[in-house]
Amino acid sequence: MHVALYSRGFVKEDLEDIQLLLDELGGQEITPVVYEPFFKEIRQHIRFPAETDTFSKAEDLDGRIEFLVSLGGDGTLLDTVSYIREKNIPVMGVNFGRLGFLASIGRDEIHEVVNSLVSRNYVVDKRTLLHLDASSPLFGDVPYALNEFTIHKKDTSAMVKIHTYLNGEFLNTYWADGLIVATPTGSTGYSLSCGGPIVFPEAANFVITPVAPHNLNVRPIVVPDDNVISFEVEGRSDQFICTLDSRMEVIDNRIQLAVKKEDFNINLLRLNESNFLHTLRNKLLWGIDTRNNRRK
CATH class of the missing domain: 2.60.200.30 (Probable inorganic polyphosphate/atp-NAD kinase; domain 2)
Structure with missing residues (x-):
């Protein structure tokens, strides 16, 4: 299995989680294909497989790519649209940013992310363009x-x-x-x-x-x-x-x-425990009101 990894860049605090993701992929014999500018930026800080493929344009994401994992915030995930286009490659967003409405999977769920890709245990949301x-x-x-x-x-x-x-x-x-x-x-x-x-x-x-x-x-x-x-x-x-x-x-x-x-959709992947209402409550704090906890 080949999985593309996309990110705009990194901060020092991200390195441990990026390494964990690569180690988890390697443990499942999944080959990462890394966005080339991102790869060049982090290769001195991260242990990559001996031979790591990269991509820099949409044409590089050929039929072998089964998934794309976006590492960043919502803006990073939006960037991936320019690369996957109509290729029907599902995208899973891991939130290294701030709000993370689209990239709603936490960095503490990297183990679950890799397991879900291997077991195909995820939910596909078809999003209109x-x-x-x-x-x-x-x-x-x-x-x-x-x-x-x-x-x-x-x-x-x-x-x-x-x-x-x-x-x-x-x-x-x-x-x-x-x-x-x-x-x-x-x-x-x-x-x-x-x-x-x-x-x-x-x-x-x-x-x-x-x-x-x-x-x-x-x-x-x-x-x-x-x-x-x-x-x-x-x-x-x-x-x-x-x-x-x-x-x-x-x-x-x-x-x-x-x-x-648009004539085609983008497929966003989420873990089974997460849904739109869950995201509203967690990101926009809907229902987080002390009055909701008071007895009538």
Whole structure:
């Protein structure tokens, strides 16, 4: 079995857990295939197998790779989308970061992670992606996102006007600093911080959330994910920012944009004990209220 390992980097406190993961993989005769920049950064600190394969681009993840383990926070896991693409390689996120909503498996569960991969004792969550179509090529050959697509004003420029349509029918003009279209997965990210609702991962919806709207009656809206959502942007500036997850492009207002549901999914793996409600309680502290422990 070959398992790809991806991380943006490390801090000193991570080294012991990285070594433990490699030792556990070796004990199960699993061959690690390590992200090359990460491998070069840690190889002086970690005992690797004598011959360790690496990858640096999506094409390197061939048919032998059965799983990808992300070591970091949610941003690290989002990066993996650019590498696994439509290859249908399941991703398991081990949280070396802070909140860890997507990478929800703790570093103290590394032994369980390896055992679950060997025994196939895990739960697969199929996560929807959104796809961006534009009148000018954007984001290379990875025009899709797991969390969200955003349109945002550039730097400190004035607000933008974003004319928004559902399947060609006018929805609203958002006078705002920006606009977010989030997947159910992304509903607990940037959209949530801007007042958007939490949506269960299996819900077939997108959330449209304005960023600092200049109309008090404008609120986030949930729409079915079989809609095509298109945009026309106006503003005092000729340029604005467009993002897919953590990737960004600066574009001008002549470019036409539309987002829709991607044709393929991303498979996220979790341990059997964990589920979305468990994550809400542990990461957002839902139900952690002293009044819940008082007798009536």
